[in-house]
Amino acid sequence: MKNLDRRQFLGTIAKPAAVASVVMANPTLMAKALSKIKSATGNPKDIARDETYWREIQQGYTADRGIVNLNNGGVSPSPAIVQEAMKRHLDFSNTSPAYSMWQILEPQREPVRRRMARFFNCDPEEIALTRNASEGLQICQNGFDLKAGDEVLTTTQDYGRMISTFKQRECRDGIVMKQFKIPIPAENDREIVRLFEDNITPKTKLILMCHMINITGQILPVKKVVNMAREYDIPVIVDGAHTFAHFDFDVNDLDCDYYASSLHKWLCAPHGTGMLYVRKEKIADLWPLQAPGECGKDDIRKFEEIGTHPAANYLAIGDALTFHQGIGSKNKEERLFYLRDRWAKRLIKHNRIKLHTSLKPGKGCAIATVQIKGIDTVDVSKHLWKKYRIFVVAIKHPEFEGCRVTPHVYTTIEEIDRFSDAMEAILKHGV
Numbered sequence: 001m002k003n004l005d006r007r008q009f010l011g012t013i014a015k016p017a018a019v020a021s022v023v024m025a026n027p028t029l030m031a032k033a034l035s036k037i038k039s040a041t042g043n044p045k046d047i048a049r050d051e052t053y054w055r056e057i058q059q060g061y062t063a064d065r066g067i068v069n070l071n072n073g074g075v076s077p078s079p080a081i082v083q084e085a086m087k088r089h090l091d092f093s094n095t096s097p098a099y100s101m102w103q104i105l106e107p108q109r110e111p112v113r114r115r116m117a118r119f120f121n122c123d124p125e126e127i128a129l130t131r132n133a134s135e136g137l138q139i140c141q142n143g144f145d146l147k148a149g150d151e152v153l154t155t156t157q158d159y160g161r162m163i164s165t166f167k168q169r170e171c172r173d174g175i176v177m178k179q180f181k182i183p184i185p186a187e188n189d190r191e192i193v194r195l196f197e198d199n200i201t202p203k204t205k206l207i208l209m210c211h212m213i214n215i216t217g218q219i220l221p222v223k224k225v226v227n228m229a230r231e232y233d234i235p236v237i238v239d240g241a242h243t244f245a246h247f248d249f250d251v252n253d254l255d256c257d258y259y260a261s262s263l264h265k266w267l268c269a270p271h272g273t274g275m276l277y278v279r280k281e282k283i284a285d286l287w288p289l290q291a292p293g294e295c296g297k298d299d300i301r302k303f304e305e306i307g308t309h310p311a312a313n314y315l316a317i318g319d320a321l322t323f324h325q326g327i328g329s330k331n332k333e334e335r336l337f338y339l340r341d342r343w344a345k346r347l348i349k350h351n352r353i354k355l356h357t358s359l360k361p362g363k364g365c366a367i368a369t370v371q372i373k374g375i376d377t378v379d380v381s382k383h384l385w386k387k388y389r390i391f392v393v394a395i396k397h398p399e400f401e402g403c404r405v406t407p408h409v410y411t412t413i414e415e416i417d418r419f420s421d422a423m424e425a426i427l428k429h430g431v
């Protein structure tokens, strides 16, 4: 994804002032925002270790430092400037909603769409702004005509709600969902592609795959699977809930036709925001969830026909993008590797520690799942919370168990070390 140079970045910061003339620009806020997200130049690996730089970013959030929040995979906090933008837009919406929200603010969704497309390296006419990843994915999962007996293919590690969506189609339309296991961790791309291919039958009509698996942080070789599936003429829906603005990639790295993500995870946009990418020539044939008034429309906005909705959330996506671009995708990715490696490489030295996430380049990023052999994962997570106020997620899956640990850019080194200390104390003394 494109990183802005300092001049371009300052341009993006300055421009909203024009927009904000309608929504009461606050110069103090703008100045504060600038100081928090000053552009970093240099080698991303060096920037990742520059605590002076990250201290500024950490201070851009209103995180509760009374706890150590290592569950940013579920949902993330927004930086203060994003919260402020959202509140500002909401306040203005309420001055005269039918005018201020619908006529003034709603049209500003278009520049947000354009910026999102520029960042993802696609046409603005291929980006729909949604309420979350679930909405974007369900548009795709429910948007294909399937008949009784048709098969859809996915893995046993895909996201629960997306599995439920296909289960509902099984009940409703008589389709058949096929799921298969993939290795944990999965470090061999050829094996993953082969597993997808081996599970294709003449009845397979659709594939759903994760770009990043939420319970392990595993990155899957989307482009290779998409290219293989194209040979069978099978569309692939890419669940990118965890990947947009997490690490450095754009749509060309996936070469997919359908991709949906949450924006309230890694972009730190307001809660209740997501995006859906549909390749231009595929839009007309994909049914939207709510009827736009005309069948077979090829306007991406047909997926946004959800009735009355707030404008504030969507407009503040732009502020989150500005914050993200101020850091830079590559710098953020390297920092997240650095935070993950700091705890993971320390803990794997102990023989009772099992990591369910590959630390190899390209196979994961901030998320990793760790198990202490001999102690129940739920007990570990409860103990971390009760004794240390450290928040991780206990994952109990039929194929493995472990605590999912997810720092974010606002996480401090000291917080990471407190987590490692606590895990070592558990190894020594139990729970």
Ligand SMILES: Cc1ncc(COP(=O)(O)O)c(C=O)c1O
Pocket (backbone or CB within 6 Å): 073, 074, 132, 133, 134, 135, 158, 159, 161, 162, 210, 212, 213, 214, 239, 241, 242, 261, 262, 263, 274
């Ligand atoms: C892999 C995956 N897909 C989809 C979703 C749904 O995302 P949202 O809650 O933004 O709809 C999640 C949420 O954690 C997820 O991890």
